[in-house]
Amino acid sequence: MNEILNYDLxxxxxxxxxxxxxxxxxxNGVPEENIIxxxxxxxxxxxxxxxxxxxxxxxxxxxxxxxxxxxxxFVKLMDETKIAVKLNTxxxxxxxxxxxxxxxxxxxLITINxxxxxxxxxxxxxxxxxxxxxxxxxxxxxxxxxAQKFVNIDGYMPGHECVILGSGDIGLIMARRMxxxxxxxxxxxxxxxxxxxxxxxxVQCLDDFDIPLRxxxxxxxxxxxxxxxxxxxxxxxxxxxxxxxxxxxxxCDTVLLSVGLIPENELSKQIDLDMDMVTRGPKVDEMRETSxxxxxxxxxxxxxxxxxxxxxxxxQIAGKGAAQYISGxxxxxxxxxxxxxxxxYTVPQSINLDExxxxxxxxxxxxxxxxKRVVVTCGDKVLLNRKKIKxxxxxxxxxxxxxxxxxxxxxxxxxxxxxxxx
Amino acid sequence: xxxxxxxxxxxxxxxxxxxxxxxxxxxxxLLEKESDIASGTTKANSGIVHAGxxxxxxxxxxxxxxxxxxxxxxxxxxxxxxxxxxxxxxxAFSEEEMxxxxxxxxxxxxxxLTKDELKIIEREELVExxxxxxxxxxxxxxxxxxxIVSPYELAIAAAExxxxxxxxxxxxxxxxxxxxxxxxxxxxxxxxRVIRAKIIVNSAGIFASYLLENFNGxxxxxxxxxxxxxxxxxSVYPLVTHTIFQCPTEMGKGILVAPTTHHNIFVGPTSxxxxxxxxxxxxxxxxxxxxxxxxAEAQKSVPSVSPRDQIxxxxxxxxxxxxxxxYIAPAKTNKYMxxxxxxxxxxxxxxxxxxxxxxNMVLDTLDTKPAKKAEWNPSRKAPVFFxxxxxxxxxxLIAKDPAYSRIVCRCETVTEGEIRDxxxxxxxxxxxxxxxxxxxxxxxxxxxxxxxxKVMEILAExxxxxxxxxxxxxxxxxxxxxxxx
Numbered sequence: 001m002n003e004i005l006n007y008d009l010x011x012x013x014x015x016x017x018x019x020x021x022x023x024x025x026x027x028n029g030v031p032e033e034n035i036i037x038x039x040x041x042x043x044x045x046x047x048x049x050x051x052x053x054x055x056x057x058x059x060x061x062x063x064x065x066x067x068x069x070x071x072x073x074f075v076k077l078m079d080e081t082k083i084a085v086k087l088n089t090x091x092x093x094x095x096x097x098x099x100x101x102x103x104x105x106x107x108x109l110i111t112i113n114x115x116x117x118x119x120x121x122x123x124x125x126x127x128x129x130x131x132x133x134x135x136x137x138x139x140x141x142x143x144x145x146x147a148q149k150f151v152n153i154d155g156y157m158p159g160h161e162c163v164i165l166g167s168g169d170i171g172l173i174m175a176r177r178m179x180x181x182x183x184x185x186x187x188x189x190x191x192x193x194x195x196x197x198x199x200x201x202x203v204q205c206l207d208d209f210d211i212p213l214r215x216x217x218x219x220x221x222x223x224x225x226x227x228x229x230x231x232x233x234x235x236x237x238x239x240x241x242x243x244x245x246x247x248x249x250x251x252c253d254t255v256l257l258s259v260g261l262i263p264e265n266e267l268s269k270q271i272d273l274d275m276d277m278v279t280r281g282p283k284v285d286e287m288r289e290t291s292x293x294x295x296x297x298x299x300x301x302x303x304x305x306x307x308x309x310x311x312x313x314x315x316q317i318a319g320k321g322a323a324q325y326i327s328g329x330x331x332x333x334x335x336x337x338x339x340x341x342x343x344x345y346t347v348p349q350s351i352n353l354d355e356x357x358x359x360x361x362x363x364x365x366x367x368x369x370x371x372k373r374v375v376v377t378c379g380d381k382v383l384l385n386r387k388k389i390k391x392x393x394x395x396x397x398x399x400x401x402x403x404x405x406x407x408x409x410x411x412x413x414x415x416x417x418x419x420x421x422x
Numbered sequence: 423x424x425x426x427x428x429x430x431x432x433x434x435x436x437x438x439x440x441x442x443x444x445x446x447x448x449x450x451x452l453l454e455k456e457s458d459i460a461s462g463t464t465k466a467n468s469g470i471v472h473a474g475x476x477x478x479x480x481x482x483x484x485x486x487x488x489x490x491x492x493x494x495x496x497x498x499x500x501x502x503x504x505x506x507x508x509x510x511x512x513x514a515f516s517e518e519e520m521x522x523x524x525x526x527x528x529x530x531x532x533x534x535l536t537k538d539e540l541k542i543i544e545r546e547e548l549v550e551x552x553x554x555x556x557x558x559x560x561x562x563x564x565x566x567x568x569x570i571v572s573p574y575e576l577a578i579a580a581a582e583x584x585x586x587x588x589x590x591x592x593x594x595x596x597x598x599x600x601x602x603x604x605x606x607x608x609x610x611x612x613x614x615r616v617i618r619a620k621i622i623v624n625s626a627g628i629f630a631s632y633l634l635e636n637f638n639g640x641x642x643x644x645x646x647x648x649x650x651x652x653x654x655x656x657s658v659y660p661l662v663t664h665t666i667f668q669c670p671t672e673m674g675k676g677i678l679v680a681p682t683t684h685h686n687i688f689v690g691p692t693s694x695x696x697x698x699x700x701x702x703x704x705x706x707x708x709x710x711x712x713x714x715x716x717x718a719e720a721q722k723s724v725p726s727v728s729p730r731d732q733i734x735x736x737x738x739x740x741x742x743x744x745x746x747x748x749y750i751a752p753a754k755t756n757k758y759m760x761x762x763x764x765x766x767x768x769x770x771x772x773x774x775x776x777x778x779x780x781x782n783m784v785l786d787t788l789d790t791k792p793a794k795k796a797e798w799n800p801s802r803k804a805p806v807f808f809x810x811x812x813x814x815x816x817x818x819l820i821a822k823d824p825a826y827s828r829i830v831c832r833c834e835t836v837t838e839g840e841i842r843d844x845x846x847x848x849x850x851x852x853x854x855x856x857x858x859x860x861x862x863x864x865x866x867x868x869x870x871x872x873x874x875x876k877v878m879e880i881l882a883e884x885x886x887x888x889x890x891x892x893x894x895x896x897x898x899x900x901x902x903x904x905x906x907x
């Protein structure tokens with residue numbers, strides 16, 4: 001019953017990250033019959049399958065696609081290869097010996113010995129329980145992604161009168177989606193003084209439908225015994241505590257939560273990967289290799305992205321890195337990267353000093369900035385000093401470190417990205 | 423339908439009473455107003471099997487607590503219910519508080535605990551047992567026989583055992599009125615169903631005093647006392663391994679930091695008296711800001727406990743009789759109605775002893791002693807817990823039924839097979855929360871975000887219902903409505 005398989009590369013997750021990584025590994029020399037992708041859902045594509053709105057692919061394909069269309073391009077490419085795919089398959093464990101233990105109905109328990117593993121498990125939504133919302137626990141409180149699945153995949157209405165807490169992209173998208181399906185979205189509350197979503201989504205999903213967005217405002221209490229009957233919302237101060245006297249009762253039957261995404265790193269923790277406390281993903285080098293040799297990570301399991309296009313690009317790097325690792329390439333010393341002065345995190349967290357190509361470092365800022373400079377330094381040397389009109393936590397930024405600069409770096413130095421006055 | 427006995431309330435007490443009575447040739451009905459077992463006080467309980475040193479000496483509470491604690495391990499083991507004798511610690515934060523610890527010790531001995539069951543320990547030993555305890559911790563009262571049990575799983579297991587032995591489980595039977603006529607009680611449910619019974623066991627929790635008063639006017643002042651909890655991710659374990667109480671002060675009993683049998687850590691409960699009316703008896707809302715102060719208080723014992731690790735919060739109600747004792751007695755006007763009033767903490771710990779006590783009262787009440795069933799099964803079918811199985815056990819299980827190879831709940835590693843078992847069990851789950859309590863699907867860090875709709879699909883299939891009729895916990899707790907346009 002306990003089948004043992006051998007593959008050069010096991011990719012955990014068959015969403016956009018996993019597919020791009022597997023294809024890139026093949027393109028970079030891993031024999032395609034030696035690659036396997038394990039996907040827990042009934043089909044490849046991951047969360048894109050329920051994202052039926054458009055806006056995907058503008059960067060990568062130069063055209064505007066829906067989520068399923070974007071996924072389909074990669075599914076077709078996968079179909080043209082001999083890359084093995086196991087659907088409905090959940091990975092239970094990975095080991096420090098790069099062994100993957102998974103289970104599905106067809107095969108039962110499977111053990112796979114791998115030369116390299118790519119973690120592409122994506123992320124999950126923060127639930128209500130993680131927030132300090134008082135009140136009852138009726139039906140009708142769900143994450144925006146759950147509601148999206150009910151509407152777009154299952155074809156059922158999860159509610160008729162909604163309040164949305166959190167202005168992350170999924171929350172904004174669902175405000176529009178519920179409205180189009182005939183529900184009334186009464187308000188979107190955002191506890192921060194700015195939205196965590198993309199500007200284009202605020203315009204296209206809220207403004208175009210006259211849905212109010214209330215900043216520095218949160219749901220403080222949920223009412224209703226069986227199903228949600230209403231919520232109390234209130235403005236918050238700069239410590240994000242509710243301001244007495246600003247409470248307002250809003251009748252509704254549904255509360256959708258879009259209050260943050262958490263990289264799904266339970267497997268990463270099983271093998272004690274070095275984790276980044278800010279991204280909540282593993283720390284990686286520029287090839288997206290984690291602290292365990294031969295284990296790579298890409299996509300939302302590494303850092304929550306705004307655009308799937310960037311997920312694809314990042315995953316192609318991880319696929320290439322895994323291919324190089326499988327072919328025997330090993331690196332030496334690294335230089336660390338970090339953010340300061342408003343830069344919350346950097347990915348990758350380190351760069352191999354033997355890197356021959358330019359490296360793109362992604363980062364996010366901690367609050368909204370206008371007319372500042374992004375400055376990248378290494379030791380005394382300023383690598384980049386670029387003016388930015390606007391920086392916001394909802395938009396991932398990047399800078400490119402030139403190969404010729406990397407060639408001059410030493411392991412005792414660090415690459416620092418900061419926000420400075422213009 | 424005339425039953426010999428109708429047990430009202432399928433909480434941890436009512437279900438164990440039903441189980442004990444199922445040993446005899448008696449027709450027993452177990453009535454529950456909600457859609458599932460363990461839907462009231464039992465589901466929002468700390469899960470602590472108190473050793474019995476805390477109750478006032480000489481009370482019924484003290485007697486049944488000490489006895490119940492000694493019975494719990496066997497009951498839980500027999501019924502395949504998660505139980506752990508993890509021991510409890512009452513932590514003192516000053517030399518003065520050690521005097522209170524000494525008093526508690528003496529009270530425990532007076533309550534019948536032996537010197538093996540209670541021990542006063544110094545800081546050094548305390549730190550060895552709980553390395554994350556606060557620097558200010560001075561010493562503690564250690565009760566090695568105190569334990570933890572999963573309260574709702576105990577109730578579910580006892581009910582499954584009872585039903586397996588012939589007890590009839592009537593769910594959504596919300597007793598509206600009770601009258602006594604021609605040697606029978608007539609119990610009317612609010613939905614119109616009517617049953618008759620020769621004896622009533624009124625174990626309706628916070629509603630027990632209400633039912634009694636409506637029957638014959640007997641009054642008990644029972645206050646719904648709210649307790650709010652924060653529940654933390656399993657990854658925090660072993661932050662603490664024992665149940666950590668704070669030394670009681672004039673301000674109250676303090677906040678606990680303790681593990682559950684599934685190794686979540688919880689903080690709480692708070693203590694808030696609500697109005698003794700229907701609104702107060704139903705209000706299980708968590709107050710705004712209540713958890714902020716709860717964590718602050720909990721950090722007094724364990725400084726590193728943090729709301730950042732919280733996965734859910736909830737509140738429960740305990741039936742606080744102002745006399746602060748268990749009242750277990752027949753109605754003054756009718757010896758055939760046995761009432762259980764004020765079953766609050768340590769009611770869970772005492773529950774096996776309460777059940778035995780009520781069983782004997784029922785036997786004494788009956789004119790002719792019933793025969794014991796020749797083939798009474800003290801247990802139930804052991805549930806599968808895939809998550810805690812070894813790879814060999816998993817392989818063996820999957821070989822028998824591939825449904826156990828499909829993981830439905832990622833966070834708690836719950837398989838489709840376990841969910842189907844939970845629905846098919848006697849008195850099985852009919853809604854999302856019912857599946858959650860039996861299998862833990864949806865109890866993890868994503869709180870059902872991933873598995874919720876998958877569990878609904880399985881429920882719909884097993885119960886042959888449209889998926890949009892599957893509820894969270896019965897009544898009008900609909901999760902989804904009509905089809906999209």
